[in-house]
Amino acid sequence: MSGINPADRKGFLLFDAAQKVSRLLPLVILAAVWELLGATGLISRQMLPSLGLIFSEFVTMLFNGDLLYNTYRSLSRAGSGLVCAIVVGVLAGLLMANFRTTRLLLNPIIQIFYPMPKSALIPVVMIWLGLGDSSKILLIFLGCLLPVVVGTYNGARGVNPFLIWSARSLGASQFQVLYEITLPAAMPEILNGCRTALAFSFILMVSSEFLIATDGVGYMISSLGDGGIYPAMFAVILFVAAIGFVADRIYTMFVKRQLRWRDA
Structure with a gap:
């Protein structure tokens, strides 16, 4: 300088x-x-309501513990469903890309359920699992699963065949090819799918808690709105939006760090 x-x-x-x-x-x-x-x-x-009044309600809920407790409950559900979706989705996408039988079995299911609004499954999971955490986690898992599967599949199918042929000619096993060649090469698409799943997890977290929860930020928004306590309701909405924004920024920085090798 x-x-x-x-x-x-x-x-x-x-x-x-x-x-x-x-x-x-x-x-x-x-x-x-x-x-x-x-x-x-x-x-x-x-x-x-005025932004000043909304901020005042936010501070009140923050210090009396209501907002922190319900945020923890919501994020624990969203995180559980998202992590399970990423693990299962990456595995399913890799298997679809490398094994024709798996592709023939799973592809019709994906084509049917991918365009369907995942919130339509709320009554189904409520009937299956009731009002407990398991119903929300299952809904988030199902909603986040398909973007990860599709991203992983597209990334794995786009791997240069020469790299796979070279690894096999050197004696690499099928597992070694998947883990050491296909997975790293498909990582950009996988991470894009995970980013979409991250957004879906917030959407489904809030929408499921509107209907099938007794706590969480979605439940807070619904109950405060029903009670006409609009300043507090807007405070929770803006707080959730801020959490989603911060989570996306953190994830974007994580992705840039993980993909630095592409620019090297």
């Missing part, structure tokens, strides 16, 4: 700062529109 002209360095820092500020601009505009709609009476303050 010592060889860089001070004026150029200052200009670079200003440009970098402007870029960071510009990323926050949409949120600033959204907040301004929110307050304007309420202040002008276009939407009543009861239906669209």
Whole structure:
């Protein structure tokens, strides 16, 4: 940096700062529109509370423990379903890509269930497993499974056949080819599928708790809305949105770290 002209360095820092500020601009505009709609009476303050009141309710729920407890309950369900979906989905995708019999068995099931809204399964899992955690975990698992399977399958099928042929010609077993060649080469597609599954886990976490839960952030949103406590309801909604955003950013950084070898 010592060889860089001070004026150029200052200009670079200003440009970098402007870029960071510009990323926050949409949120600033959204907040301004929110307050304007309420202040002008276009939407009543009861239906669209001020951001200050929402923040006050958020702080209250945060310190009395309600928000933290219900967030923990929700994230434990989402995490359990997501982890199971990733493990099973990667295994199923690899088997489909490498064994014709597995592909013939699973492909019709995937084609039938992939376009179906996963929230439609809520009554089914409620009948099967009741209102306990197992019904929510199963729903999240089923909803997150298919993106991982499809991503893994597409990635594994796209592996350069020359790499597989070379490994087999050197005496590698089928397992070694899968673990040392196919899996690393398919990793970008697998990670893309997992990112989609991460988003689905939040969606299904909240939607399932609307109907088949007695705790969790989805249950909080539903019960607060039914009770007309809209500032607290919006506080929980925005908090869940913030958690989802942070989780996606963390996952994106993790993916970039894992795929640095592609840019080497």
